[in-house]
Amino acid sequence: MTTVLEQLSRVVADLLREDRRRVVLGEDVRDGGMLGLTRAAVEDEAISPRLLGLPLTSTAGLTHAAGLAIGGARPLMLMPSVAALVEGLAALRETTRFSKRYDTERALPLLLIAPCGPGFGLGGDAAMDAVSHLTCVEGLRVVVGAEPSEFPALLRAAASFDAGESPTVLLLPRNLLLREMDPAAEEDLEDAIDQVRTLEHGDELTVFCWGAAVERVQQAAQRADASVRVTDLVSLQPLDRDGILEAARATGRVVIVTPSAPSNGPSCQIAALLADEAILHLDAPVKHLYGRTGDVEARHEHDLIPSIDAITSTLNATATY
Amino acid sequence: MTTVLEQLSRVVADLLREDRRRVVLGEDVRDGGMLGLTRAAVEDEAISPRLLGLPLTSTAGLTHAAGLAIGGARPLMLMPSVAALVEGLAALRETTRFSKRYDTERALPLLLIAPCGPGFGLGGDAAMDAVSHLTCVEGLRVVVGAEPSEFPALLRAAASFDAGESPTVLLLPRNLLLREMDPAAEEDLEDAIDQVRTLEHGDELTVFCWGAAVERVQQAAQRADASVRVTDLVSLQPLDRDGILEAARATGRVVIVTPSAPSNGPSCQIAALLADEAILHLDAPVKHLYGRTGDVEARHEHDLIPSIDAITSTLNATATY
Amino acid sequence: MERTPWDPEGVEVRLNEAGQLADPNAAERLDLRALFEQLLTARVIDTHLTRLGLPMWAPAAGSEAPLVALGALLHEEDWVFSGGRDISLALSRGVALTEVLRQVLGLGGARVRVPAGAGAVGSSEHNLVPPTESMGLQVGMATGFAHAQKLGRAPGVTVATFGEGLTTVGAVAEALAIAAAQSLPIVFLCKSQLWPDAPPAEAGIFGDSVHARCSTMGMWARRVDGADLVAVHDALDTACARARDGLGPCMVECVVTPLHRTPPPHRDPVERLRRFLEAAGTWTQTSHDIVEAKAKSKFQKALHELGVDQ
Amino acid sequence: MERTPWDPEGVEVRLNEAGQLADPNAAERLDLRALFEQLLTARVIDTHLTRLGLPMWAPAAGSEAPLVALGALLHEEDWVFSGGRDISLALSRGVALTEVLRQVLGLGGARVRVPAGAGAVGSSEHNLVPPTESMGLQVGMATGFAHAQKLGRAPGVTVATFGEGLTTVGAVAEALAIAAAQSLPIVFLCKSQLWPDAPPAEAGIFGDSVHARCSTMGMWARRVDGADLVAVHDALDTACARARDGLGPCMVECVVTPLHRTPPPHRDPVERLRRFLEAAGTWTQTSHDIVEAKAKSKFQKALHELGVDQ
Ligand SMILES: Cc1ncc(C[n+]2csc(CCOP(=O)(O)OP(=O)(O)O)c2C)c(N)n1
Ligand SMILES: Cc1ncc(C[n+]2csc(CCOP(=O)(O)OP(=O)(O)O)c2C)c(N)n1
Numbered sequence A, B: 001m002t003t004v005l006e007q008l009s010r011v012v013a014d015l016l017r018e019d020r021r022r023v024v025l026g027e028d029v030r031d032g033g034m035l036g037l038t039r040a041a042v043e044d045e046a047i048s049p050r051l052l053g054l055p056l057t058s059t060a061g062l063t064h065a066a067g068l069a070i071g072g073a074r075p076l077m078l079m080p081s082v083a084a085l086v087e088g089l090a091a092l093r094e095t096t097r098f099s100k101r102y103d104t105e106r107a108l109p110l111l112l113i114a115p116c117g118p119g120f121g122l123g124g125d126a127a128m129d130a131v132s133h134l135t136c137v138e139g140l141r142v143v144v145g146a147e148p149s150e151f152p153a154l155l156r157a158a159a160s161f162d163a164g165e166s167p168t169v170l171l172l173p174r175n176l177l178l179r180e181m182d183p184a185a186e187e188d189l190e191d192a193i194d195q196v197r198t199l200e201h202g203d204e205l206t207v208f209c210w211g212a213a214v215e216r217v218q219q220a221a222q223r224a225d226a227s228v229r230v231t232d233l234v235s236l237q238p239l240d241r242d243g244i245l246e247a248a249r250a251t252g253r254v255v256i257v258t259p260s261a262p263s264n265g266p267s268c269q270i271a272a273l274l275a276d277e278a279i280l281h282l283d284a285p286v287k288h289l290y291g292r293t294g295d296v297e298a299r300h301e302h303d304l305i306p307s308i309d310a311i312t313s314t315l316n317a318t319a320t321y
Numbered sequence C, D: 001m002e003r004t005p006w007d008p009e010g011v012e013v014r015l016n017e018a019g020q021l022a023d024p025n026a027a028e029r030l031d032l033r034a035l036f037e038q039l040l041t042a043r044v045i046d047t048h049l050t051r052l053g054l055p056m057w058a059p060a061a062g063s064e065a066p067l068v069a070l071g072a073l074l075h076e077e078d079w080v081f082s083g084g085r086d087i088s089l090a091l092s093r094g095v096a097l098t099e100v101l102r103q104v105l106g107l108g109g110a111r112v113r114v115p116a117g118a119g120a121v122g123s124s125e126h127n128l129v130p131p132t133e134s135m136g137l138q139v140g141m142a143t144g145f146a147h148a149q150k151l152g153r154a155p156g157v158t159v160a161t162f163g164e165g166l167t168t169v170g171a172v173a174e175a176l177a178i179a180a181a182q183s184l185p186i187v188f189l190c191k192s193q194l195w196p197d198a199p200p201a202e203a204g205i206f207g208d209s210v211h212a213r214c215s216t217m218g219m220w221a222r223r224v225d226g227a228d229l230v231a232v233h234d235a236l237d238t239a240c241a242r243a244r245d246g247l248g249p250c251m252v253e254c255v256v257t258p259l260h261r262t263p264p265p266h267r268d269p270v271e272r273l274r275r276f277l278e279a280a281g282t283w284t285q286t287s288h289d290i291v292e293a294k295a296k297s298k299f300q301k302a303l304h305e306l307g308v309d310q
C-alpha cells in the first residue's frame, strides 16, 4: 500500500519521462514540492532539470507557465492550494483566452494541479474549493477528482492535451489525498473526463455532486428511504449538459450537494439549466445542500462538506415531496 | 442640460465637502480622473488635497484604499473599468472580509465606482460587466444603475456607509454615462438600493434584468403581446430574495435578461432560487437571455445586451408557453 | 547647448542635440538613412492614427527610436511581447499595414485581438505577441517563453516592451524577479516618459530610474536617451547579444519624450537624426517630403482597401 | 573570528560574534538584560509551539531580534501589519498568551482570524493586523493606513513586517511603490533568510539585497544582521524616528538565521547577547534557567487554561 500522494508523485515522474516537452513548476518542486508530488522526479537526473523553481509570485508564475506553453513546453504547475489560483485569476483568464486572441491553432497545454477543500486542517482560503471563481473563467477546463484510487488515471488523462484541450485545472480534494491505495490496483477511468458518471443507478431521485461530497452522498444514498441515482459531475467546466439533463429527467427529482460554502458556481448553473430545460419533468423543488457558510476556521473545515445526516434527510424529503 | 458624468462629478465634489473623512483615489484623479469624475473637485482647493494619485497597480491600490478605511477614512475609488476589479479580485476579497477577520465593529466603508459594459467602443474586458466575478466575493455589495437621471442619487446612497454597510461596488453602465440630464431634475431614489424595483406592473410574465438591459427590456415589454412585469434588480449582491420570489410568483412566468455574456452570476442564482422555492408557481421554463458570448470585439460590444427583438420574442414565447 | 529640464540625466550621449555623432564610425556601422526613413514613416502613421480619434488612444510620437532600432536588430526567430505604443516595431517586423489597421481599428477579419487603445499589434507569423487585457501580464508570458527557449536551447532572443507605467504593476515586478532568479535570455525594453516638471504619483517615477532598480536585481541594465537613436541602438545591440549568449536578462530603459507636450525640437528623435543627415549632406526637404507622402498614401490606401471612410 | 558562509555581508556590526559591543554606550542606552529576557522567552514559546506540529508551521527561531527590538521601540498608537513569524512582537505588544494560542491553534473564541501556519497574531486592541490569506496583501493595507495617518496628521508610525519571500510578490512590490511615490510614514521590516549555500530560486534572493532594491526606489534603507540585536535596534530606531518626522518610507532588512539548519552558535541572537551579558557579569546559568522555566510554565498554563492536551 502507498498513499495517493506517493502514487501521484510517480505519475508526475512518468509524465516527465514520457514527453520531453513536459516541465513541472511550483514552490519547492526541486525539493519534492509542497505536497511531495515531485519526490519521485527529483530522484531521476534525466528528468529533474525539468523541475523549475520560481520565486514566490501571485500572477507571474502562472503567466510564466503560459509563456512556456507558448514556447512549446507542456507545463504542469503544482499549486500550493486552489487559493493560489484565485490570487492569480487574471493570469488564468489571459492564459485561457490566449490562443483565441493570438490566433494559434491549439489552446495552451497547461495543467494546473491544485489541492482543494478541507483535509489538512488549514481552514480559511485553503479549505475552499474556489469552483465558483474558476468557473467564471470562460473556456477554462475544471476537473475534480472524487475517487482516490482513480486520481493517478485522472492526472494522466488531464495531462494529455493531444486533442488540443484548453488549459485545465485538476482539483484534488485534500481529504482524499492521504488515503492509502494499492499501486497495483491503480484504476483506469471508465468514462471520459468530460462526462458525468453515474455511481448509483436509483430511479426515484437524482443527486448531483462532485469532489469531496461524492463519498458522503453515496453513503447517504445507502441510508435513504428512496432509490437514489448518484451522479458525479467530474467536469465542472464545461458541464456535461446532456448527461445532467438525462440524469434529472430519469427521476424527476433533483438534489445538488456542494462540498463548499454557498456560491454561484456549478450548482446554480445546474439549477438554471433544469429550470430552463427540464422544468416540466420535475416533480419537486430542486434542493441545494451546501457546507458551512463564510470564512471557515480550521476546526470547522470539515463542515464545508454537508453531513451524511443532512444529505440523507434532504434525500428523504425530496423523494416524498 | 448636462451629461450624467458631469453631474456625477459635482456629486463627487459634494461628497468630499460633506465629510472630511472622504478621500478619492484613482488614476489621474488630480487631473480630473479618467472619466472626468473629479473635474469639479480639482477646482476646489478645500477638497482637492483629498484627491490621491497613486502609481499604476493591480492590487495594492485596492488594499491601499482598504488601509485608508482602516485608518478612519472613507475612500471612494474611481476604477478605470470594472475589469480592474477583476484584476484586483484578491484585494476585494481581503477588503470585504477584513472586519470579520479583524474583529472590528463596522465593515470598511469603501466605495468602488466602476464603469461597465459596452458604450465607449472598447470591447474586450472593458465591455464586460464582470458581475459573475464580483458576486463570487462573499459579502461584497454590488449595485448597478439603470436609470441615468438617478445615478447621482444612487452614488450618494452608495457612498453613505452610516449603517455600517459592506464595501460596495457601484457599477455604472457606460452606454448611459454620456446621456444628457437636467441637473435640476436630479431624482431621488424611490426605493432603498437593496430592493428590487418594479418598473412595469404587468401580470402575465415577470422579467428580471439590471443595468444596461433595463431600458431594452422596457421597450420590449411595450411591444410584447403580453402584460409584462419588469423588475430591475438594482442590488446584484445581496439579492433581494423576497422581492424576487414575490415578483416571480405574481405571474408564474419568468424571463431573465442579462446585459453581458453568459456567466454564472445572478441570473443563475435567481433561476436556482426559483427552482428551489417557486417551482410549483411556475407555468413555463425560466428563460435566460444573454448577450454575445466570448471575448467581445469593440465593433460587437453592443451585442452584449440582448436586442429588443430577441427580448420581445422571448417574452411572447414564454407568455404563450 | 544648454541643458534644459527636457534633457534626461544619467545618459551617455551618442547623437547630440545638434545631430553630431560622438563616434563617427556609427555612420558606417548603421544605415542611418534607412533608419531615418523608418522613423519618419512610423511618425506619419502615428500622426494619422491619432487623427482617427480612436477610444483610449494615446500617440506614440517621440518614442519611435527604440522600436525602430529594435526592429533593425532582431532576427526572424526572435519573439517580441508588446506592451503597447509600438506599432512601429510591428511595421519593421513586416506586419502588413492593413492588418495593423484591422487590429487597431477593431475591424472584422483581424487575425489577432489587441486591447482597445493599446497602440499595439500582434502577429503569430511574425512572433509578435500583443498586450494582454489585464495590465502587463504579457511580460510574465515573455519570461516563460524565454525559459522555453533556454530549456530547448533554441536560438533567439525574447523581448518584452513596455512603458514606465507598467514598472509599478505587480505582475511586471514579479516577471522581472523570475527573469533575474532564473537568469533568462530576455531583453526588457522600457520606455520611460520624460517629465520636465514634477511627475505625478501615477507616473511610477521615484527614487532612481527604472534601470537602477533593475540593476539592483542583478540585471545588466542601461539608461539611454530615446531621442538618441544611436545610443538606443547600441544599448539594445549589447542587450540582445548578451541574451543570445545566455548571459541573462537585460533592461534597456529609454527615456522617451512626449511630443504632444511640445518639448524643444532636439528632443524629437526624428529631428535629431535629420540634423545629422542634413549635416552629412544626405537629407533634403524634397527627400523628406517624399518619405512623408509615401507613408501617408500607404496609410490612406490601406484604409481605403479596408473600406474605412476618413 | 573568521568569517563563515553563515555571516552576512554588507552589514555594520554592533554586537560582534563574541558578544562585544562596538559602542559601549549601547549598554546604557538599551536595557539589554530586559531585551535578553524577551528574546529568550520568545525562543521558548516558539520551541514549544513548533513541537505542537501545527499544519504548515515553520519555526521563527533565529529571527526574534528584529521583532523584540521593534516591540521595545513602538508606542501604543503605532500600528503593525504583520507578515507572519512574528509572535514575539505580539507578546511584546501585550497580547495575552491565551489569545495568541487561540489564534495560532485555531481554537474557538479567538478574536482575530489568522492564516494557518503564518505564525502571526492579530489584535484590534493592540493595533496589530494579522496577515491576509492572499500573499502579502496586508502590506498594501499598511501603506493605506499610513496614508490615513499622514492625511489626518495623526501621530504614529505604521510598520509592515514580512520575510524576503514576499519581496517578489507583486502586491508587495506595488505597495512599496505606493509608499515611495506618496512618501508615506511607514517602516518596512524585512526578515531576509540567510542562505550559507546557494539560495533556491524560490528564495527571492538575487542581485543585490532587498535593502539595495528599496534604496533605488528612493527609500531610506539599511541592511543589518538579525543576530545582532543592537544593530537591529539602532536601524529600527532611526527608521521609526524618520517616519515619525514625516520623512517618508524606510526599509530595514534584517538578515535572519534559520536555526533549524544548525548554524554556528554565534548566529543565534540569543546566544550572542548572552555572551555579552556573561562578559558583563549579568548572566548566570541559573537566571537563564529561570527565564526559560517561567516561559515554559506560562505556555503550559495557557494551554491548560484553554483545555488543550499536550
Ligand atoms: C487595472 C487597469 N487595467 C488596465 C488599464 C489600462 N492600461 C493598460 S496598460 C496601462 C499602463 C500603460 O502605461 P505604460 O506602460 O507607461 O505605457 P504607455 O501607455 O504610457 O505607453 C494602462 C493604464 C488600467 N488603466 N487599469
Ligand atoms: C499563492 C500562494 N498564496 C499563499 C501561500 C502561502 N504563503 C503565504 S506568505 C508566504 C511566503 C512567506 O515567505 P516570507 O515572507 O519569507 O516569510 P517566512 O514564512 O519565510 O517567514 C507563503 C508561502 C502560498 N504558498 N502561495
Ligand SMILES: [Mg+2]
Binding pocket: C163, C164, C165, C193
Ligand atoms: Mg507611459
Ligand SMILES: [Mg+2]
Binding pocket: D163, D164, D165, D193
Ligand atoms: Mg522567508
